[in-house]
Amino acid sequence: GQNIDQPTEMTATEGAIVQINCTYQTSGFNGLFWYQQHAGEAPTFLSYNVLDGLEEKGRFSSFLSRSKGYSYLLLKELQMKDSASYLCAVRDQEYQLIWGAGTKLIIKP
Amino acid sequence: IAGITQAPTSQILAAGRRMTLRCTQDMRHNAMYWYRQDLGLGLRLIHYSNTAGTTGKGEVPDGYSVSRANTDDFPLTLASAVPSQTSVYFCASSDGQNSDTQYFGPGTRLTVL
Secondary structure, three states: OOOOEEEOEEEOOOOEEEEEEEEEEOOOOOOOEEEEEEOOOOOEEEEEEEOOEEEEEEOOEEEEOOOOEEEEEOOOOOOHOOOOOOOOEEEEEOOOOEOOOEEEEEEEO | OEEEEEEEEEEEEEEOOOOEEEEEEEEOOOOOEEEEEEOOOOEEEEEEOOOOOOEEEEEOOOOEEEEOOOOOOOOOEEEEOOOOOOEEEEEEEEOOOOOOOEEOOOEEEEEEO
């Protein structure tokens, strides 16, 4: 079966750095996405990786290792507004997105 | 309209009733999707449409139907609602560019009693 694993919840301190991991086992691979979802709102696109390596976008970076079936989202200089759920999704060989259950990130002052 | 809109925002429905959730996008995206999101689970694909006039089944299609008469609209119908269909429903569309990123509507919170 297809599976996306990410931690259920993480806590970090304002101003710090946090890394959210995602491991996947899917039928084929055609890209990995990270989305941010604030409580009661829709998911919003953060990043896309299709080749191995690091993609940096401001305070957020995303890393991919296809051989290990592994990705992480790195958030720097954490702000209170970063409190949200972070969703990892992989596009499989059928070109459909398989979604993880999300990681709830709690930021403490 | 800017992006994707969904209606209604929320609805309480008696079991056995028919309900249509509406979704409209103004980005001229070819592909559209319906997901449900339940606590502790990832988004699950119900139905999708790669282009106007075509639809396909996702992971959890039973009890739901869709149509795609034009590019902009993609309604989701529950023919006879059951309590297990209580969920938050998100409509999305994708841009067909290199990453084919999906963009989401604000969601409909549906409660079936």
